[in-house]
Amino acid sequence: MSSQPNVAAVAPLIKPRSSFGRVALVTTSKYGTLIAMAVMILIFGLSAGNAFLSVNNLLAILNQSALTAIIASGLTLVLVVGEMDLSIGYAASLAGVLVTGLMAKQGLPAFIAILITLAVGAGIGTVNGLLVTKARVNAVVATLGVGTVLIGLAFGYTAGSPIVQVPREFTNITLSRFAGVQDPIWFMLIVLAILWVVLNRTPLGQRMQAVGANRNAARLAGIRADRSKIAAFVIAGVAAALTGILLASLLGSGTVSAADGYLLDSFAAVFLGAATLRDGEFHIVGTLIGVLVVNIGFNGLSLVGTPTFWQYVFKGGILVFAVAMSTVARRYSKA
């Protein structure tokens, strides 16, 4: 700012040795996941060329990521309030058979069936939330128990066989494109945008963050901690139900345990995301990046012809590696 363009003013910034290392560590702790993503895009772009970098393939990656991102963003809020939800995968599976069954067995129109299923998702979240806050059951135990009950309910409702008579209007939900982009991607963007706003721009989201940071302090600051937690579980339940509905629409059928695998995928994404941009905090943008990193890796590895088993090694490996890197880097950058 001063009139003298002097070197001396700049000199202290380039401090000897420690400074560069510190910057590198801070960068790693915050941007490690993003750097990993960039490196992968570079490598796959070079080795698989247009097959990887084409608009179609990039859209395919987003499409692949859409359902995981939706369920994982719901889970993000539960982790923000400092709890766990292990029932989301099973809730999504139940939603899949329920929405198809309501149409095929009960003959309800798609719109009504979807609304009922979303409401059931909210109900599951409410039960989880009440168990955790009012009955004070440990969240891992409560949601694992609820999830197991949901598996049973799904089996009971379908008698074990998939529901396949699904109206075309239901499968069309995920088949069409808007502005050249597949519908699931739009659903993902809308859900993520809404949940980002909820978390960062509403009183509810601020309260959730406060409750997660320090429940006792939040309570004494006049926050109904239990309500914030229940709200997070309800949102996670609805997001899970939406994922189940979209999956059923994509598959054209309702199958028991079709969506169970989303549980682990979304946990991986959320924790990868927490190691991104912020210091170990769960946040929506991070979760999206977490989902994308895994799916870019999957997509690229299969394009370059890597055997499938490597993709799982990659998925587990990058999760552990990224989280460890950011934790270690954060520790040293503070020390």
Place this chain on the structure above:
Amino acid sequence: MTPTMNAQQGPPTPPASFLNVSNVQKSFGGVAALTSVSFEIRAGVVHGLVGANGAGKSTIIRCLAGIEHPDAGTISVDGEEVEIATPADATRLGLAFIHQEMSLIPGWDVLRNMSLGMPHATRVGIIDWRPARKRAKEVAARLGMVFPLSTNVDTLSTADQWLVLIGRALMQDARLIAMDEPTASLSVSEARRVHSIIRELAASGTAVVFVSHRLDEVSDLCEDITVFKDGEVVKRVVSDRTSKADLVRAIVGRDLVIPDRGRQPSAHGRPVLEVKEVSDTHLLRDVSLTVHAGEIVGLGGLVGAGRTELARVIYGAARASSGTVRLDGENVRFREPRDAVDAGIGFVPEERRAEGVFLDRTIDFNVNLARLDSLTPSRFWPYLNLKKGRKRAQDAADLVTVKATDVSALVGSLSGGNQQKVVIARWMVEQPKLLILDEPSRGVDVGARAEVYRVIRELAARGTAILAISSDNEELVTLCDRVHVMAEGRFVGELVGPEITEDSIVSLSFARHVEKEHAL
């Protein structure tokens, strides 16, 4: 080697210099925390380190503990220059540190806590407790522990827990024990016990470094005192007595004028809070109390007298089993703190870091938290106006003179006094009918303390009823129009205006004990 004092006849040898700090400098990110600090700690002497928060006391302690490393300068032990690179080095040199937060393992017994960090004797890999127990017994006898080594530390009083920590230091042959605010959460009688333990420790040759904001205590207990201000040593007292006023002058750099109560206690408005015969299931018995608009009422007494419990009942954070609470003449029964907040009550909790502030969050997040809904257009369009929030937080922070560049600063980066002001600012966003403050100036340095008092007075002058709990009797005298003293869950007396003195509060606090002894 040892600087010889005047030839005394009583003690044969003058206390030897144990640890020397000379010209130590330390800066963080270009900001100097210590600028050439030198002082000497003598064996067998209690050495007080005082200064405002951020003056450099904790930095020098952290350097001695091996947590930070000085940029320049030397530290020598027994005349030999040493490098303290890690906490283990410090332990090896016989330096032990007892920090503000209790570092006991909850649920473990005294013996296991005392032998924590010591190498264990083992037989085929299995711990042989006998040597540790023998050593612990010696230490326990030296410290006069009255509880068995098998006691669960959770069941001990705070003073006894301190004793266990000191015991741990002695188990490791500590020659210097540094204590950070050891008496901050202790009652008067417990603090007295800690003092006598410290005196005995010093008498047996251990050097004690005593960091405290309680200046009475420091001038009473410490033979040597080093005063820090802005990273420098501004006053050194060696083997001498000093008055509290002198210490304050050195710490603040000027004479501190704490304005007197300017108002008459009679000039109060309507009763805002009326508590009638409130009891809870374990401690409170038929407690009654009234606070008027614009009045500052203090709650004095010993720690454990039930003052915090009463505050929590009023605020809806705990339940009463009987009795009534009236706010502005209406019966209220809050199910949780939010109900109390909605009714116009604010609460500044005792444990600031654990219950008051969110250290990893910004000032505006902390300030706005209790009144988020008024930052949105409507309940049905709950979109926060962040700009308005920042402005509102800035106004509230300015009102209580929070010193920070911007409300987007993290609260964890502020000094204790400023953190406390942030908690108070939370309740300035909308003026509360009643503000309850539990230990308003704990861990707040002298200068900031006067500002906190000023803020509380201004709030009262604008009509808020204030209920202030304090174990610092001087604070009650300075601040309050009226003081209720509690003991063992009951009210034992009320003091008004000029009756409020430190002596009268102390004697009321102990009145019940005396009564009981007579009854026996």
